[in-house]
Amino acid sequence: MSTERRSTRQRAALIEALGTSLRFRSAQEIHADLRDAGSPIGLATVYRNLQNLAADGEVDQVRAEDGEVRYRACGSGHHHHHLVCRGCGRTIELTAPDVERWSEALGAEHGFTNVQHTLEVTGTCARCS
Amino acid sequence: MSTERRSTRQRAALIEALGTSLRFRSAQEIHADLRDAGSPIGLATVYRNLQNLAADGEVDQVRAEDGEVRYRACGSGHHHHHLVCRGCGRTIELTAPDVERWSEALGAEHGFTNVQHTLEVTGTCARCS
DNA sequence: GCGTTAGTGATAATCGTTTTCATGTTACTC
DNA sequence: GAGTAACATGAAAACGATTATCACTAACGC
Ligand SMILES: [Mn+2]
Ligand SMILES: [Mn+2]
Ligand SMILES: [Zn+2]
Ligand SMILES: [Zn+2]
Numbered sequence: 001m002s003t004e005r006r007s008t009r010q011r012a013a014l015i016e017a018l019g020t021s022l023r024f025r026s027a028q029e030i031h032a033d034l035r036d037a038g039s040p041i042g043l044a045t046v047y048r049n050l051q052n053l054a055a056d057g058e059v060d061q062v063r064a065e066d067g068e069v070r071y072r073a074c075g076s077g078h079h080h081h082h083l084v085c086r087g088c089g090r091t092i093e094l095t096a097p098d099v100e101r102w103s104e105a106l107g108a109e110h111g112f113t114n115v116q117h118t119l120e121v122t123g124t125c126a127r128c129s
Numbered sequence: 130m131s132t133e134r135r136s137t138r139q140r141a142a143l144i145e146a147l148g149t150s151l152r153f154r155s156a157q158e159i160h161a162d163l164r165d166a167g168s169p170i171g172l173a174t175v176y177r178n179l180q181n182l183a184a185d186g187e188v189d190q191v192r193a194e195d196g197e198v199r200y201r202a203c204g205s206g207h208h209h210h211h212l213v214c215r216g217c218g219r220t221i222e223l224t225a226p227d228v229e230r231w232s233e234a235l236g237a238e239h240g241f242t243n244v245q246h247t248l249e250v251t252g253t254c255a256r257c258s
Numbered sequence: 259g260c261g262t263t264a265g266t267g268a269t270a271a272t273c274g275t276t277t278t279c280a281t282g283t284t285a286c287t288c
Numbered sequence: 289g290a291g292t293a294a295c296a297t298g299a300a301a302a303c304g305a306t307t308a309t310c311a312c313t314a315a316c317g318c
Contacts, residue, residue: 006284006295028274042298047275049296067196067305068274083239092239099228103250110212110221112252119248121232123241135264135315157305171267176306178265196274197305259318266313277302284295 005052013039014049015058015073023089024062024070024082062120083121087128094121134181142168143178144187144202152218153191153199153211191249212250216257223250 005011017034025033031046050071053059060074062082074080074093079100083092099119107115134140146163154162160175179200182188189203191211203209203222208229212221228248236244 008283008296010297026274044276044299045297063192063196067192067198069196083235083241085241086243094235096228096231098231099225099248102225102227106212106223107250107252111255112212112214113258114215115250115252117248117250119228119246121236121244121246123236123244126240129242137265137315139266155305173268173307174266261318262316264313264315267311269309271308272306274305275303278300280298282295282297284293286293287291288289 005056010039010041010045011049013037013041014046015053018053018059018071018073021072022091024060024064024072024084024091026064026068026070030071081119081121083123085125085128086122087124090125090127134185139168139170139174140178142166142170143175144182147182147188147200147202150201151220153189153193153201153213153220155193155197155199159200210248210250212252214254214257215251216253219254219256 013034014030017030017037017039021033027047027050028043030050031041031043034041034046050059050061054061054071057077058073059071060082061069061071062084063069072091076093081094081096081099083094084090096119099117103117104115107113142163143159146159146166146168150162156175156179157172159179160170160172163170163175179188179190183190183200186206187202188200189211190198190200191213192198201220205222210223210225210228212223213219225248228246232246233244236242
């Protein structure tokens with residue numbers, strides 16, 4: 001899905017806003033932050049661009065417990081997981097080769113193909129406890 | 130949270146409907162199934178009872194990709210994970226002691242306490258491929 | 259049976275997200 | 289630099305799952 005997207009002021013502002021944050025944030029939070037930072041942008045545009053960026057692999061998205069989707073520009077463009085503080089949102093990227101192998105093997109063992117998985121870890125970071 | 134809940138016709142019908150299904154189903158699916166099966170019940174009642182059952186550990190709930198919450202009465206009352214067919218919904222319960230240890234250790238290593246995790250595996254089962 | 263109180267359900271409200279559609283911009287050609 | 293077709297934007301309306309309301313019903317303990 002390599003896409004040629006037009007460069008707009010809004011898209012640039014969104015990418016910059018993402019780049020400067022270490023936390024996962026919802027579309028609405030990001031929208032408010034952009035507004036506060038003096039970059040007027042429509043909410044629908046935030047949603048659209050976040051989805052495009054996610055589809056293009058530029059940002060990660062996770063679904064919070066309450067069902068809201070949160071976005072973050074992660075350092076690695078490759079498959080990884082997250083350890084997220086439930087207090088402050090501080091996020092640490094994790095790789096879990098054992099889990100990758102484990103899920104693949106279990107899928108195969110049960111005759112499943114095209115095996116995917118989701119894995120997220122949460123806790124309270126040192127500063128927050 | 131061990132709760133003393135009153136036994137009602139609706140609650141009994143819901144528990145029975147859950148017991149006879151192997152798939153994860155949304156509250157609305159379960160509601161429709163109950164109606165079709167001749168057990169009139171309000172949608173709000175389905176939602177309320179499913180949440181109670183989940184809080185009491187009687188049913189598992191997972192969030193689908195589209196954000197919908199799905200429910201299922203699982204065999205084991207203990208912590209486990211799922212391998213779910215994206216085609217037919219067929220579900221296999223998994224335990225992953227290695228993952229349990231891995232997430233605990235990683236949390237501790239980064240100074241996190243009260244570490245929790247979610248892990249779900251999806252794929253296409255033999256029958257569906 | 260009675261009273262207390264949790265449970266029910268039709269309906270309205272909530273809220274994150276998506277769609278609509280008229281208008282603004284971008285990228286490209288000449 | 290125009291001209292232009294396709295894409296992007298955004299205010300507003302629509303959507304859809306879930307939750308809240310509230311008048312009514314039915315369990316439970318006595
Ligand atoms: Mn993985
Ligand atoms: Mn586990
Ligand atoms: Zn923290
Ligand atoms: Zn299947």
